[in-house]
Amino acid sequence: MVEMTPKKRALLCLTGNKHKADRISCCDTLTTATVEQMLAVNAPFPEAHKDVELAYRLAEAAWTIIGLEGFKLPFDLCVEAEAFGCKINWGRIDRHPSVETHVFNDISEFKVPERIIEKGRFPIKHKVEEKLRREYGDYLPITNQVTGPFTVAGHIFGIEKFLMWTKKKPIEQIKEVLMMIADVNVEDSKEALRSGADIICIADPSATSDIISPQFFKEVLVPVYRSISRRLGAPIVLHICGNATAYLPYIPDTEIDAFSVDAQVNIAFAKQVLGNRVAVAGGVPTISALLFGKPETVRKAVIDAIGQGVDVVMPSCGIPPRTPTENFRALVEATKCMIYV
Protein backbone atom coordinates (compact mmCIF):
# COMPACT_ATOMS: atom_id res chain seq x y z
CA MET A 1 0.00 0.00 0.00
CA VAL A 2 1.18 3.50 -0.80
CA GLU A 3 2.19 5.51 2.24
CA MET A 4 -0.37 8.03 3.41
CA THR A 5 1.24 11.45 3.76
CA PRO A 6 -0.34 14.57 5.28
CA LYS A 7 -0.50 16.02 1.77
CA LYS A 8 -2.37 13.07 0.28
CA ARG A 9 -4.67 12.99 3.27
CA ALA A 10 -5.43 16.71 2.97
CA LEU A 11 -6.09 16.52 -0.76
CA LEU A 12 -8.34 13.49 -0.34
CA CYS A 13 -10.33 15.06 2.49
CA LEU A 14 -10.66 18.46 0.85
CA THR A 15 -11.99 16.90 -2.32
CA GLY A 16 -14.62 14.86 -0.54
CA ASN A 17 -12.73 11.57 -0.54
CA LYS A 18 -12.06 11.26 3.16
CA HIS A 19 -12.92 7.56 3.23
CA LYS A 20 -9.99 6.85 0.95
CA ALA A 21 -7.73 8.38 3.62
CA ASP A 22 -6.80 6.72 6.91
CA ARG A 23 -8.37 9.53 8.95
CA ILE A 24 -9.62 13.11 8.80
CA SER A 25 -7.02 15.73 7.90
CA CYS A 26 -6.21 18.71 10.08
CA CYS A 27 -4.59 20.88 7.46
CA ASP A 28 -5.54 24.47 8.28
CA THR A 29 -6.15 26.58 5.17
CA LEU A 30 -6.97 29.66 7.28
CA THR A 31 -4.71 31.79 9.43
CA THR A 32 -2.28 29.63 11.43
CA ALA A 33 0.09 32.14 13.05
CA THR A 34 -0.05 32.86 16.77
CA VAL A 35 2.10 34.96 19.10
CA GLU A 36 3.53 31.89 20.82
CA GLN A 37 4.70 30.50 17.48
CA MET A 38 6.19 33.88 16.52
CA LEU A 39 8.20 33.99 19.72
CA ALA A 40 9.28 30.37 19.45
CA VAL A 41 10.73 30.76 15.94
CA ASN A 42 11.68 34.41 16.36
CA ALA A 43 9.54 35.63 13.47
CA PRO A 44 7.07 38.15 14.88
CA PHE A 45 4.36 40.24 13.25
CA PRO A 46 4.58 42.72 11.61
CA GLU A 47 8.11 41.96 10.30
CA ALA A 48 7.10 38.43 9.26
CA HIS A 49 4.64 39.84 6.71
CA LYS A 50 7.39 41.48 4.71
CA ASP A 51 10.43 39.22 4.89
CA VAL A 52 10.86 35.91 3.06
CA GLU A 53 13.02 34.27 5.71
CA LEU A 54 10.79 35.31 8.62
CA ALA A 55 7.60 34.42 6.74
CA TYR A 56 9.08 31.02 5.96
CA ARG A 57 9.90 30.33 9.60
CA LEU A 58 6.45 31.43 10.77
CA ALA A 59 4.60 29.44 8.10
CA GLU A 60 6.68 26.39 9.00
CA ALA A 61 5.79 26.80 12.69
CA ALA A 62 2.23 25.66 11.90
CA TRP A 63 3.75 22.21 11.43
CA THR A 64 6.83 22.23 13.64
CA ILE A 65 5.15 23.77 16.69
CA ILE A 66 1.43 23.05 16.39
CA GLY A 67 1.50 19.98 14.18
CA LEU A 68 -1.05 21.28 11.67
CA GLU A 69 -0.81 19.16 8.56
CA GLY A 70 0.03 21.85 6.06
CA PHE A 71 1.28 25.38 5.52
CA LYS A 72 -0.64 28.49 4.58
CA LEU A 73 0.37 31.85 3.19
CA PRO A 74 0.07 34.78 3.61
CA PHE A 75 -0.80 35.59 7.25
CA ASP A 76 -3.12 38.49 6.46
CA LEU A 77 -5.81 39.65 4.01
CA CYS A 78 -4.17 42.84 2.77
CA VAL A 79 -1.80 41.62 0.04
CA GLU A 80 -4.23 42.48 -2.78
CA ALA A 81 -5.29 45.82 -1.30
CA GLU A 82 -1.67 46.84 -0.83
CA ALA A 83 -0.80 45.97 -4.44
CA PHE A 84 -3.81 48.03 -5.57
CA GLY A 85 -2.38 50.99 -3.67
CA CYS A 86 -4.21 51.00 -0.31
CA LYS A 87 -2.23 52.25 2.67
CA ILE A 88 -1.78 49.45 5.18
CA ASN A 89 -1.63 49.66 8.95
CA TRP A 90 0.89 46.92 9.71
CA GLY A 91 -0.40 46.17 13.19
CA ARG A 92 1.88 44.54 15.74
CA ILE A 93 2.69 41.15 17.18
CA ASP A 94 -0.87 40.39 18.24
CA ARG A 95 -2.85 42.23 15.61
CA HIS A 96 -3.19 41.59 11.92
CA PRO A 97 -2.53 44.28 9.34
CA SER A 98 -5.57 46.25 8.21
CA VAL A 99 -6.42 48.53 5.32
CA GLU A 100 -6.17 52.22 6.19
CA THR A 101 -7.08 54.04 2.98
CA HIS A 102 -9.07 53.20 -0.11
CA VAL A 103 -7.87 53.75 -3.66
CA PHE A 104 -10.81 54.63 -5.91
CA ASN A 105 -13.52 57.22 -5.25
CA ASP A 106 -15.78 55.92 -7.95
CA ILE A 107 -16.30 52.65 -9.76
CA SER A 108 -15.39 54.38 -13.06
CA GLU A 109 -11.86 54.98 -11.71
CA PHE A 110 -11.30 51.25 -11.13
CA LYS A 111 -8.23 49.88 -12.84
CA VAL A 112 -6.04 46.87 -12.10
CA PRO A 113 -2.38 47.94 -11.96
CA GLU A 114 -0.28 46.31 -14.65
CA ARG A 115 1.59 43.17 -13.62
CA ILE A 116 -0.08 43.43 -10.24
CA ILE A 117 1.22 40.10 -8.98
CA GLU A 118 4.75 41.46 -9.18
CA LYS A 119 3.77 44.28 -6.81
CA GLY A 120 3.73 44.60 -3.03
CA ARG A 121 4.05 41.32 -1.18
CA PHE A 122 2.82 38.92 -3.87
CA PRO A 123 6.45 37.96 -4.75
CA ILE A 124 7.30 37.33 -1.09
CA LYS A 125 4.38 34.95 -0.74
CA HIS A 126 5.38 33.03 -3.87
CA LYS A 127 9.03 32.82 -2.79
CA VAL A 128 8.06 31.39 0.58
CA GLU A 129 5.82 28.81 -1.10
CA GLU A 130 8.70 27.82 -3.35
CA LYS A 131 11.04 27.45 -0.39
CA LEU A 132 8.53 25.35 1.57
CA ARG A 133 8.09 23.07 -1.43
CA ARG A 134 11.85 22.70 -1.78
CA GLU A 135 12.35 21.90 1.91
CA TYR A 136 9.34 19.67 2.51
CA GLY A 137 8.98 18.07 -0.89
CA ASP A 138 5.67 16.31 -1.33
CA TYR A 139 5.13 15.54 2.31
CA LEU A 140 3.01 18.51 3.44
CA PRO A 141 0.48 20.56 1.44
CA ILE A 142 0.88 24.29 0.92
CA THR A 143 -2.19 26.53 0.75
CA ASN A 144 -2.11 29.78 -1.19
CA GLN A 145 -4.75 32.07 0.24
CA VAL A 146 -6.28 34.77 -1.91
CA THR A 147 -8.48 37.53 -0.52
CA GLY A 148 -11.86 37.10 -2.19
CA PRO A 149 -13.17 39.65 -4.71
CA PHE A 150 -15.93 41.04 -2.49
CA THR A 151 -13.55 41.73 0.41
CA VAL A 152 -10.96 43.29 -1.92
CA ALA A 153 -13.68 45.52 -3.42
CA GLY A 154 -14.48 46.68 0.13
CA HIS A 155 -10.79 47.43 0.68
CA ILE A 156 -10.21 49.43 -2.48
CA PHE A 157 -13.55 51.32 -2.64
CA GLY A 158 -14.62 51.36 1.02
CA ILE A 159 -17.16 48.72 2.01
CA GLU A 160 -20.06 51.07 2.78
CA LYS A 161 -19.73 52.81 -0.54
CA PHE A 162 -19.43 49.54 -2.41
CA LEU A 163 -22.47 48.07 -0.65
CA MET A 164 -24.59 51.08 -1.61
CA TRP A 165 -23.36 50.78 -5.20
CA THR A 166 -24.64 47.22 -5.30
CA LYS A 167 -28.11 48.79 -5.06
CA LYS A 168 -27.60 51.99 -7.01
CA LYS A 169 -25.30 51.10 -9.92
CA PRO A 170 -26.07 48.72 -12.77
CA ILE A 171 -25.44 45.21 -11.46
CA GLU A 172 -23.43 44.38 -14.59
CA GLN A 173 -20.89 47.02 -13.57
CA ILE A 174 -20.58 45.48 -10.09
CA LYS A 175 -20.14 42.02 -11.61
CA GLU A 176 -17.50 43.28 -13.99
CA VAL A 177 -15.38 44.79 -11.20
CA LEU A 178 -15.64 41.62 -9.08
CA MET A 179 -14.70 39.50 -12.09
CA MET A 180 -11.63 41.65 -12.71
CA ILE A 181 -10.55 41.16 -9.08
CA ALA A 182 -11.16 37.43 -9.57
CA ASP A 183 -8.71 37.63 -12.50
CA VAL A 184 -6.08 38.91 -10.03
CA ASN A 185 -6.88 35.97 -7.70
CA VAL A 186 -6.41 33.57 -10.61
CA GLU A 187 -3.15 35.13 -11.77
CA ASP A 188 -1.80 35.06 -8.22
CA SER A 189 -2.91 31.44 -7.74
CA LYS A 190 -1.35 30.28 -11.01
CA GLU A 191 1.96 31.77 -9.93
CA ALA A 192 1.52 30.12 -6.53
CA LEU A 193 0.83 26.73 -8.12
CA ARG A 194 3.97 27.15 -10.23
CA SER A 195 5.85 27.99 -7.01
CA GLY A 196 4.71 24.80 -5.31
CA ALA A 197 1.34 25.49 -3.70
CA ASP A 198 -1.20 22.64 -3.74
CA ILE A 199 -4.41 24.20 -2.48
CA ILE A 200 -6.10 27.54 -3.12
CA CYS A 201 -8.16 29.09 -0.34
CA ILE A 202 -10.46 31.97 -1.23
CA ALA A 203 -11.04 33.91 1.98
CA ASP A 204 -13.91 36.31 1.48
CA PRO A 205 -14.92 37.41 4.98
CA SER A 206 -16.89 40.49 3.84
CA ALA A 207 -19.24 38.29 1.80
CA THR A 208 -20.88 37.28 5.08
CA SER A 209 -24.65 36.93 5.28
CA ASP A 210 -24.51 39.48 8.09
CA ILE A 211 -23.94 41.97 5.26
CA ILE A 212 -25.29 40.74 1.96
CA SER A 213 -28.39 38.89 0.85
CA PRO A 214 -28.44 35.23 -0.22
CA GLN A 215 -29.83 36.52 -3.52
CA PHE A 216 -26.79 38.73 -4.12
CA PHE A 217 -24.57 35.80 -3.16
CA LYS A 218 -26.34 33.55 -5.63
CA GLU A 219 -26.59 35.96 -8.54
CA VAL A 220 -23.37 37.92 -8.28
CA LEU A 221 -20.82 36.06 -6.18
CA VAL A 222 -21.46 32.44 -7.18
CA PRO A 223 -20.46 33.10 -10.83
CA VAL A 224 -17.34 34.93 -9.62
CA TYR A 225 -16.21 32.03 -7.41
CA ARG A 226 -17.08 29.56 -10.17
CA SER A 227 -14.92 31.45 -12.59
CA ILE A 228 -11.99 31.15 -10.19
CA SER A 229 -12.63 27.42 -9.62
CA ARG A 230 -12.87 26.64 -13.31
CA ARG A 231 -9.61 28.33 -14.14
CA LEU A 232 -7.48 26.59 -11.51
CA GLY A 233 -6.39 22.96 -11.50
CA ALA A 234 -6.11 22.60 -7.73
CA PRO A 235 -8.50 21.94 -4.84
CA ILE A 236 -10.33 25.15 -3.96
CA VAL A 237 -11.47 25.99 -0.44
CA LEU A 238 -13.88 28.88 0.10
CA HIS A 239 -14.11 30.52 3.52
CA ILE A 240 -16.90 32.93 4.40
CA CYS A 241 -17.27 34.31 7.91
CA GLY A 242 -20.42 34.33 9.98
CA ASN A 243 -23.61 32.41 9.48
CA ALA A 244 -23.43 31.14 5.90
CA THR A 245 -26.29 28.68 6.35
CA ALA A 246 -28.49 30.53 3.85
CA TYR A 247 -25.74 30.22 1.21
CA LEU A 248 -25.46 26.44 1.46
CA PRO A 249 -27.90 25.59 -1.37
CA TYR A 250 -25.83 27.68 -3.80
CA ILE A 251 -22.38 26.47 -2.75
CA PRO A 252 -22.26 23.49 -5.17
CA ASP A 253 -22.75 25.93 -8.07
CA THR A 254 -19.47 27.63 -7.15
CA GLU A 255 -17.74 24.37 -8.15
CA ILE A 256 -15.35 24.69 -5.21
CA ASP A 257 -14.07 21.55 -3.50
CA ALA A 258 -14.48 22.46 0.15
CA PHE A 259 -16.52 25.03 2.05
CA SER A 260 -14.94 26.30 5.26
CA VAL A 261 -17.65 27.31 7.70
CA ASP A 262 -17.69 29.55 10.75
CA ALA A 263 -18.92 28.53 14.20
CA GLN A 264 -22.51 29.66 13.53
CA VAL A 265 -23.00 27.00 10.85
CA ASN A 266 -24.15 23.59 12.01
CA ILE A 267 -21.76 21.06 10.47
CA ALA A 268 -24.29 18.23 10.31
CA PHE A 269 -26.79 20.48 8.57
CA ALA A 270 -24.15 21.71 6.10
CA LYS A 271 -23.22 18.10 5.33
CA GLN A 272 -26.84 17.26 4.77
CA VAL A 273 -27.34 20.13 2.32
CA LEU A 274 -24.04 19.69 0.48
CA GLY A 275 -24.06 15.89 0.50
CA ASN A 276 -21.08 14.55 -1.41
CA ARG A 277 -20.92 17.52 -3.76
CA VAL A 278 -18.76 19.81 -1.61
CA ALA A 279 -16.62 18.89 1.41
CA VAL A 280 -17.09 20.76 4.69
CA ALA A 281 -14.17 22.17 6.67
CA GLY A 282 -14.18 23.77 10.12
CA GLY A 283 -15.70 22.67 13.40
CA VAL A 284 -13.55 24.19 16.14
CA PRO A 285 -14.81 27.58 17.40
CA THR A 286 -11.99 30.08 17.52
CA ILE A 287 -13.23 32.15 20.44
CA SER A 288 -15.09 29.87 22.83
CA ALA A 289 -12.83 26.84 22.29
CA LEU A 290 -9.41 27.81 20.92
CA LEU A 291 -8.87 31.24 22.50
CA PHE A 292 -10.77 31.06 25.78
CA GLY A 293 -11.39 27.34 26.18
CA LYS A 294 -9.25 24.55 27.57
CA PRO A 295 -7.65 21.68 25.62
CA GLU A 296 -10.62 19.62 26.79
CA THR A 297 -13.07 22.10 25.17
CA VAL A 298 -11.13 21.86 21.91
CA ARG A 299 -11.02 18.06 21.97
CA LYS A 300 -14.77 17.92 22.53
CA ALA A 301 -15.33 20.27 19.58
CA VAL A 302 -13.14 18.12 17.33
CA ILE A 303 -14.90 14.89 18.27
CA ASP A 304 -18.27 16.55 17.85
CA ALA A 305 -17.37 17.95 14.40
CA ILE A 306 -16.07 14.59 13.17
CA GLY A 307 -19.22 12.97 14.51
CA GLN A 308 -21.26 15.41 12.48
CA GLY A 309 -19.34 14.45 9.36
CA VAL A 310 -16.77 17.22 8.88
CA ASP A 311 -14.25 16.45 6.12
CA VAL A 312 -11.34 18.55 7.39
CA VAL A 313 -10.99 19.69 11.00
CA MET A 314 -10.08 23.36 11.10
CA PRO A 315 -10.58 26.40 13.29
CA SER A 316 -13.95 27.92 12.36
CA CYS A 317 -12.32 31.21 11.32
CA GLY A 318 -8.98 33.03 11.42
CA ILE A 319 -7.17 32.22 14.64
CA PRO A 320 -6.77 35.06 17.20
CA PRO A 321 -3.02 35.66 17.65
CA ARG A 322 -3.20 35.12 21.41
CA THR A 323 -4.53 31.56 21.06
CA PRO A 324 -2.56 29.30 23.43
CA THR A 325 -0.40 26.64 21.79
CA GLU A 326 -1.77 24.07 24.20
CA ASN A 327 -5.30 24.57 22.83
CA PHE A 328 -4.20 24.67 19.19
CA ARG A 329 -2.24 21.42 19.66
CA ALA A 330 -5.29 19.80 21.17
CA LEU A 331 -7.05 20.28 17.81
CA VAL A 332 -4.32 18.29 16.07
CA GLU A 333 -4.00 15.61 18.72
CA ALA A 334 -7.72 14.94 18.92
CA THR A 335 -8.02 14.75 15.13
CA LYS A 336 -5.13 12.30 14.89
CA CYS A 337 -6.78 9.99 17.42
CA MET A 338 -9.84 9.55 15.25
CA ILE A 339 -8.52 6.84 12.97
CA TYR A 340 -10.96 4.84 10.86
CA VAL A 341 -11.20 1.19 11.84
Add this chain to the structure above:
Amino acid sequence: MVTKEEVISKFKEAIVNGDEEAAVKWAKESISIGLDAYEMITKYGGEAMEIVSKMYEEKKIFVPEVLLAANALTNAIEVLKPYMKVETTKVPAKVVLGVVEGDIHDIGKNLVKIMLSAAGFEVIDLGRDVPLQKFIDTIKEVKADVLGMSALMSTTMPGMKKVIDMLKEAGIRDKIVVVVGGGPVTPEWAQSIGADARPRDASAAVGVVKELVEKLKQKRGESW
Protein backbone atom coordinates in the same frame (compact mmCIF):
# COMPACT_ATOMS: atom_id res chain seq x y z
CA MET B 1 -51.27 72.17 -0.31
CA VAL B 2 -49.82 69.14 1.45
CA THR B 3 -50.77 68.39 4.99
CA LYS B 4 -48.33 67.87 7.84
CA GLU B 5 -49.31 64.22 7.99
CA GLU B 6 -48.53 63.80 4.32
CA VAL B 7 -45.10 65.42 4.65
CA ILE B 8 -44.25 63.24 7.65
CA SER B 9 -45.38 60.11 5.89
CA LYS B 10 -43.48 60.98 2.67
CA PHE B 11 -40.39 61.80 4.76
CA LYS B 12 -40.51 58.45 6.51
CA GLU B 13 -41.20 56.63 3.28
CA ALA B 14 -38.17 58.29 1.62
CA ILE B 15 -35.90 57.10 4.44
CA VAL B 16 -37.30 53.57 4.43
CA ASN B 17 -36.71 53.42 0.67
CA GLY B 18 -33.21 54.82 1.06
CA ASP B 19 -34.09 57.64 -1.31
CA GLU B 20 -31.65 60.39 -0.38
CA GLU B 21 -33.08 63.04 -2.73
CA ALA B 22 -36.65 62.55 -1.58
CA ALA B 23 -35.62 62.55 2.10
CA VAL B 24 -33.88 65.89 1.64
CA LYS B 25 -36.81 67.27 -0.32
CA TRP B 26 -39.37 66.31 2.35
CA ALA B 27 -37.08 67.54 5.15
CA LYS B 28 -37.02 70.97 3.47
CA GLU B 29 -40.76 70.82 2.97
CA SER B 30 -41.28 70.01 6.66
CA ILE B 31 -39.44 73.18 7.68
CA SER B 32 -41.37 75.32 5.23
CA ILE B 33 -44.69 74.19 6.65
CA GLY B 34 -43.55 74.72 10.22
CA LEU B 35 -42.85 71.23 11.53
CA ASP B 36 -40.35 70.95 14.39
CA ALA B 37 -36.85 69.97 13.16
CA TYR B 38 -35.91 68.18 16.37
CA GLU B 39 -39.06 66.09 16.21
CA MET B 40 -38.54 65.33 12.53
CA ILE B 41 -35.14 63.82 13.36
CA THR B 42 -35.70 62.10 16.69
CA LYS B 43 -39.31 61.05 16.31
CA TYR B 44 -40.04 60.48 12.64
CA GLY B 45 -36.46 59.75 11.54
CA GLY B 46 -36.24 57.30 14.43
CA GLU B 47 -39.56 55.68 13.51
CA ALA B 48 -38.45 55.26 9.91
CA MET B 49 -35.21 53.60 11.00
CA GLU B 50 -37.18 51.32 13.29
CA ILE B 51 -39.17 50.14 10.29
CA VAL B 52 -35.88 49.60 8.44
CA SER B 53 -34.48 47.62 11.35
CA LYS B 54 -37.54 45.46 11.52
CA MET B 55 -37.34 44.71 7.79
CA TYR B 56 -33.65 43.88 8.26
CA GLU B 57 -34.46 41.59 11.12
CA GLU B 58 -37.08 39.81 9.08
CA LYS B 59 -34.49 39.44 6.31
CA LYS B 60 -36.67 41.40 3.92
CA ILE B 61 -33.76 43.73 3.33
CA PHE B 62 -29.99 43.51 3.93
CA VAL B 63 -27.13 45.80 4.91
CA PRO B 64 -26.90 47.67 1.57
CA GLU B 65 -30.54 48.82 1.91
CA VAL B 66 -29.99 49.71 5.58
CA LEU B 67 -26.99 51.80 4.57
CA LEU B 68 -29.01 53.63 1.94
CA ALA B 69 -31.72 54.39 4.51
CA ALA B 70 -29.15 55.61 7.03
CA ASN B 71 -27.56 57.70 4.30
CA ALA B 72 -30.92 59.26 3.45
CA LEU B 73 -31.54 60.06 7.13
CA THR B 74 -28.04 61.53 7.56
CA ASN B 75 -28.61 63.86 4.62
CA ALA B 76 -32.01 64.86 5.95
CA ILE B 77 -30.47 65.58 9.36
CA GLU B 78 -27.97 67.92 7.69
CA VAL B 79 -30.90 69.88 6.27
CA LEU B 80 -32.83 69.92 9.56
CA LYS B 81 -29.96 70.61 11.97
CA PRO B 82 -29.75 74.41 11.44
CA TYR B 83 -33.43 74.67 12.40
CA MET B 84 -33.04 72.72 15.61
CA LYS B 85 -33.51 74.68 18.84
CA VAL B 86 -30.65 73.60 21.02
CA GLU B 87 -32.04 72.11 24.17
CA THR B 88 -29.21 70.62 26.18
CA THR B 89 -31.64 69.27 28.74
CA LYS B 90 -32.88 66.90 26.10
CA VAL B 91 -29.46 65.24 25.80
CA PRO B 92 -30.04 61.98 27.63
CA ALA B 93 -26.37 61.04 27.84
CA LYS B 94 -22.87 61.16 26.41
CA VAL B 95 -21.86 58.13 24.43
CA VAL B 96 -18.32 57.15 23.43
CA LEU B 97 -18.40 54.85 20.39
CA GLY B 98 -15.73 52.98 18.52
CA VAL B 99 -14.60 49.84 16.72
CA VAL B 100 -11.82 48.13 18.68
CA GLU B 101 -8.22 48.06 17.61
CA GLY B 102 -7.33 45.89 14.65
CA ASP B 103 -10.84 46.01 13.27
CA ILE B 104 -11.88 48.35 10.48
CA HIS B 105 -15.43 47.11 10.06
CA ASP B 106 -17.48 50.11 11.12
CA ILE B 107 -20.83 49.72 9.35
CA GLY B 108 -22.65 48.58 12.47
CA LYS B 109 -21.00 51.24 14.61
CA ASN B 110 -21.99 53.96 12.12
CA LEU B 111 -25.60 52.80 12.16
CA VAL B 112 -25.63 52.88 15.95
CA LYS B 113 -24.18 56.38 15.83
CA ILE B 114 -26.93 57.58 13.48
CA MET B 115 -29.65 55.99 15.60
CA LEU B 116 -28.30 57.36 18.90
CA SER B 117 -27.72 60.84 17.45
CA ALA B 118 -31.22 60.80 16.01
CA ALA B 119 -32.52 59.90 19.47
CA GLY B 120 -30.77 62.95 20.90
CA PHE B 121 -27.68 61.40 22.46
CA GLU B 122 -24.37 63.23 22.28
CA VAL B 123 -22.12 60.80 20.43
CA ILE B 124 -18.34 61.00 20.54
CA ASP B 125 -17.28 58.78 17.67
CA LEU B 126 -13.71 57.51 17.94
CA GLY B 127 -14.00 55.81 14.56
CA ARG B 128 -12.58 52.41 13.73
CA ASP B 129 -9.37 50.64 14.67
CA VAL B 130 -9.34 52.49 18.02
CA PRO B 131 -6.38 51.86 20.36
CA LEU B 132 -7.81 50.41 23.58
CA GLN B 133 -6.26 53.06 25.83
CA LYS B 134 -7.98 55.76 23.78
CA PHE B 135 -11.40 54.49 24.91
CA ILE B 136 -10.34 54.91 28.54
CA ASP B 137 -8.76 58.34 28.00
CA THR B 138 -11.80 59.70 26.18
CA ILE B 139 -14.26 58.29 28.71
CA LYS B 140 -12.36 60.04 31.53
CA GLU B 141 -11.99 63.26 29.57
CA VAL B 142 -15.66 63.71 28.66
CA LYS B 143 -17.03 61.87 31.70
CA ALA B 144 -19.04 59.65 29.41
CA ASP B 145 -22.20 57.83 30.47
CA VAL B 146 -22.09 55.11 27.86
CA LEU B 147 -19.36 53.16 26.09
CA GLY B 148 -20.28 51.33 22.90
CA MET B 149 -17.72 49.02 21.33
CA SER B 150 -18.00 46.84 18.29
CA ALA B 151 -15.93 44.24 16.45
CA LEU B 152 -16.75 42.18 13.40
CA MET B 153 -13.82 39.82 13.60
CA SER B 154 -13.32 37.00 16.04
CA THR B 155 -9.63 37.98 16.07
CA THR B 156 -10.32 41.47 17.43
CA MET B 157 -13.23 40.69 19.77
CA PRO B 158 -10.93 40.05 22.75
CA GLY B 159 -10.08 43.79 22.67
CA MET B 160 -13.51 44.52 24.16
CA LYS B 161 -12.77 42.39 27.19
CA LYS B 162 -9.48 44.22 27.67
CA VAL B 163 -11.18 47.61 27.66
CA ILE B 164 -13.68 46.47 30.28
CA ASP B 165 -10.83 45.13 32.39
CA MET B 166 -9.05 48.48 31.99
CA LEU B 167 -12.21 50.30 33.15
CA LYS B 168 -12.25 48.10 36.25
CA GLU B 169 -8.57 48.76 36.91
CA ALA B 170 -9.14 52.49 36.60
CA GLY B 171 -11.99 52.15 39.11
CA ILE B 172 -14.59 53.64 36.75
CA ARG B 173 -16.47 50.58 35.56
CA ASP B 174 -19.55 51.42 37.67
CA LYS B 175 -19.66 55.00 36.39
CA ILE B 176 -20.57 53.93 32.90
CA VAL B 177 -22.84 51.68 30.88
CA VAL B 178 -21.00 49.33 28.52
CA VAL B 179 -22.73 47.92 25.46
CA VAL B 180 -21.06 45.79 22.81
CA GLY B 181 -22.01 44.60 19.35
CA GLY B 182 -20.80 43.14 16.07
CA GLY B 183 -21.35 39.98 14.03
CA PRO B 184 -19.56 37.38 16.16
CA VAL B 185 -20.50 38.97 19.53
CA THR B 186 -23.10 36.84 21.28
CA PRO B 187 -25.13 37.95 24.33
CA GLU B 188 -23.49 35.14 26.30
CA TRP B 189 -20.03 36.35 25.44
CA ALA B 190 -20.99 39.96 26.22
CA GLN B 191 -22.12 38.85 29.64
CA SER B 192 -19.01 36.79 30.25
CA ILE B 193 -16.72 39.78 29.66
CA GLY B 194 -18.76 42.01 31.96
CA ALA B 195 -20.63 44.16 29.43
CA ASP B 196 -24.09 45.42 30.38
CA ALA B 197 -25.82 44.46 27.16
CA ARG B 198 -25.50 43.32 23.59
CA PRO B 199 -28.38 45.04 21.77
CA ARG B 200 -29.77 43.02 18.89
CA ASP B 201 -29.16 45.78 16.33
CA ALA B 202 -28.75 49.51 15.86
CA SER B 203 -32.38 50.39 16.47
CA ALA B 204 -32.68 48.13 19.49
CA ALA B 205 -29.58 49.86 20.85
CA VAL B 206 -31.51 53.10 21.43
CA GLY B 207 -34.06 51.53 23.77
CA VAL B 208 -31.50 49.39 25.56
CA VAL B 209 -29.13 52.30 26.13
CA LYS B 210 -31.92 54.63 27.32
CA GLU B 211 -33.05 52.10 29.89
CA LEU B 212 -29.55 51.35 31.12
CA VAL B 213 -28.67 55.04 31.39
CA GLU B 214 -31.78 55.66 33.49
CA LYS B 215 -30.79 52.89 35.88
CA LEU B 216 -27.20 54.15 35.93
CA LYS B 217 -28.27 57.68 36.78
CA GLN B 218 -30.44 56.43 39.64
CA LYS B 219 -27.46 54.60 41.06
CA ARG B 220 -24.66 56.97 40.19
CA GLY B 221 -26.31 60.39 40.02
CA GLU B 222 -26.73 62.70 37.04
CA SER B 223 -23.02 62.93 36.25
CA TRP B 224 -19.65 61.81 37.64
